[in-house]
Amino acid sequence: GQQLNQSPQSMFIQEGEDVSMNCTSSSIFNTWLWYKQDPGEGPVLLIALYKAGELTSNGRLTAQFGITRKDSFLNISASIPSDVGIYFCAGQLDSGSRLTFGEGTQLTVNP
Amino acid sequence: EPEVTQTPSHQVTQMGQEVILRCVPISNHLYFYWYRQILGQKVEFLVSFYNNEISEKSEIFDDQFSVERPDGSNFTLKIRSTKLEDSAMYFCASSERRDSPGKLFFGSGTQLSVL
Numbered sequence: 535g536q537q538l539n540q541s542p543q544s545m546f547i548q549e550g551e552d553v554s555m556n557c558t559s560s561s562i563f564n565t566w567l568w569y570k571q572d573p574g575e576g577p578v579l580l581i582a583l584y585k586a587g588e589l590t591s592n593g594r595l596t597a598q599f600g601i602t603r604k605d606s607f608l609n610i611s612a613s614i615p616s617d618v619g620i621y622f623c624a625g626q627l628d629s630g631s632r633l634t635f636g637e638g639t640q641l642t643v644n645p
Numbered sequence: 646e647p648e649v650t651q652t653p654s655h656q657v658t659q660m661g662q663e664v665i666l667r668c669v670p671i672s673n674h675l676y677f678y679w680y681r682q683i684l685g686q687k688v689e690f691l692v693s694f695y696n697n698e699i700s701e702k703s704e705i706f707d708d709q710f711s712v713e714r715p716d717g718s719n720f721t722l723k724i725r726s727t728k729l730e731d732s733a734m735y736f737c738a739s740s741e742r743r744d745s746p747g748k749l750f751f752g753s754g755t756q757l758s759v760l
Contacts, residue, residue, distance in 0.1 A: 576736045632693065635688040
């Protein structure tokens, strides 16, 4: 099956710093998504990307769909303590098909 | 705000027992999914369901698993004879339209522990 490689696995940053994480795939996805998961909760959708090259923002979050369709990155600017959690990328090949998740980036923000 | 509801939040069972995990998707949604997450690992797709039949299933979803929409509101996942490796957090998700890619809303999960 398709695999997503997400990096870094974990990040420890100071409040106010910017954060960047990315996902790469050996095969193409036609939709890229970024989710955040808090402890004991289900994933919550942050940003969805539908076109190669697309750059989309949601508040302090910015994500891009790579031109090759095989990668995506997520940036968080001016991090705050509530940004703590696990961030997952996910790819979808066709509309309605399964989501393939990356292994997650554990973000810790020190006040 | 509408949400996907899952019960129970925790389920402990003995190996070989049957379990049923329950979900109430968002009321106007038509597409339903089960995913699972083994502790410390990524979220994995199990099955998708539309119009009272399975749309897609993964290699994980073998003959021990089944899904059902017994009425207009519930969506269930049954594991017939649980194994130790079935221990995981199971997430139900729903989406309104098939062409709303990725706009899946997830429940808070059922933590299944098989002893």
